[in-house]
Amino acid sequence: KAKIQKAQEEGRPYWSFEYFPPKTQQGVQNLYDRMERMYRLGPEFIDITWNAGGTSSQLTSEIVSTAQSVYGLETVMHLTCTNMPKEKIDKALKDAKDCGCQNILALRGDPPRGQIEWEACENGFSYAIDLVRYIRAQYGDYFGICVAGYCEGHVDNPDKDDDLRRLKDKVDAGADFIVTQVFYDVDLFLDWVKKCRAIGITCPIIPGLLPIQNYNGFNRIVSLSKTIVPKFVCDALEPIKHDDAAVKEYGIKLAVEMIKKMYNNGISGFHFYTMNLERSTRLILEALQFVAPVEKVKPLPWCPSLSVKRK
Numbered sequence: 576k577a578k579i580q581k582a583q584e585e586g587r588p589y590w591s592f593e594y595f596p597p598k599t600q601q602g603v604q605n606l607y608d609r610m611e612r613m614y615r616l617g618p619e620f621i622d623i624t625w626n627a628g629g630t631s632s633q634l635t636s637e638i639v640s641t642a643q644s645v646y647g648l649e650t651v652m653h654l655t656c657t658n659m660p661k662e663k664i665d666k667a668l669k670d671a672k673d674c675g676c677q678n679i680l681a682l683r684g685d686p687p688r689g690q691i692e693w694e695a696c697e698n699g700f701s702y703a704i705d706l707v708r709y710i711r712a713q714y715g716d717y718f719g720i721c722v723a724g725y726c727e728g729h730v731d732n733p734d735k736d737d738d739l740r741r742l743k744d745k746v747d748a749g750a751d752f753i754v755t756q757v758f759y760d761v762d763l764f765l766d767w768v769k770k771c772r773a774i775g776i777t778c779p780i781i782p783g784l785l786p787i788q789n790y791n792g793f794n795r796i797v798s799l800s801k802t803i804v805p806k807f808v809c810d811a812l813e814p815i816k817h818d819d820a821a822v823k824e825y826g827i828k829l830a831v832e833m834i835k836k837m838y839n840n841g842i843s844g845f846h847f848y849t850m851n852l853e854r855s856t857r858l859i860l861e862a863l864q865f866v867a868p869v870e871k872v873k874p875l876p877w878c879p880s881l882s883v884k885r886k
């Protein structure tokens with residue numbers, strides 16, 4: 576569980592991949608094949624989302640078990656409080672431990688589909704911090720615990736300073752590291768990290784990156800999550816919005832530039848929301864020369880090797 580701590584101390588770049596449980600058995604098999612191929616890219620850990628509402632939670636546990644015990648990937652299991660009475664939380668944690676998983680991303684969760692307001696269920700928890708405390712109380716230091724952070728502030732809390740204090744409370748309650756929500760404004764993220772450090776959050780903060788795959792999908796995600804998109808990104812996408820290949824390529828270029836800027840400002844861990852896709856993440860890591868290219872390809876003009884000029 577201390578794997579990222581080690582990478583962090585060494586100051587070397589590291590990365591992680593998020594996957595979600597597919598809807599069909601064929602999708603699950605495809606995901607396993609993809610995980611096996613992406614193992615080559617050397618993620619520090621991979622993580623599997625938890626469906627708030629519980630419809631695919633058994634599948635999350637199964638995928639975690641396979642990734643951890645069959646593929647030997649350091650796996651983080653997401654776990655939410657949504658519709659999860661303590662007995663279900665207990666089972667999920669026991670299953671995780673039984674298959675050798677040593678990391679939990681402790682979340683409150685979003686409301687289940689069709690519900691607008693989040694509500695705690697009977698005999699369940701109200702906030703992620705309750706889950707962090709519960710895991711520590713039940714399992715001591717067995718699990719490494721990750722929590723979610725929001726550099727643009729969480730949508731349910733209009734008071735950004737309060738939201739930041741809530742994050743610190745989660746860390747003080749026993750979280751080991753933070754992974755952030757998706758963002759596209761690196762300056763805003765770097766400012767937020769400074770604020771985290773100023774209020775005494777000292778653990779690793781890993782930025783969450785979602786490479787743009789296509790114009791409509793991107794627009795849907797950012798408008799649903801109300802993510803801030805810098806004007807230069809909108810300007811770059813507008814003329815190419817009907818050309819899927821060009822949008823994908825821009826998504827890769829943008830992620831490479833974001834990572835370079837963050838790395839040069841002292842951030843060394845990067846979390847990829849892969850959307851169960853492989854190509855963009857691989858090309859980003861190759862362009863940064865974090866991994867060797869799979870096949871000899873001519874370097875694109877916009878991705879010279881990473882100049883390591885850290886502040």
Ligand code: FAD
Pocket residue numbers: 623624625626627653654655680681682683684685701702703704722723724729730731732737738741745754755756757783
């Ligand atoms: P919390 O930390 O509990 O915060 C929720 C809200 O309550 C915030 O506005 C906070 O400011 C406020 N708050 C916290 N404590 C208190 C308190 N004591 N009193 C009053 N207000 C308080 N969702 C899923 O369903 N499944 C997933 O697998 C999943 N994975 C995610 C992974 C990452 C990296 C991230 C960033 C998010 C993920 N989410 C997932 C989404 C997440 O569940 C939602 O954003 C959810 O709305 C908040 O979860 P949280 O753990 O941040 O909640």
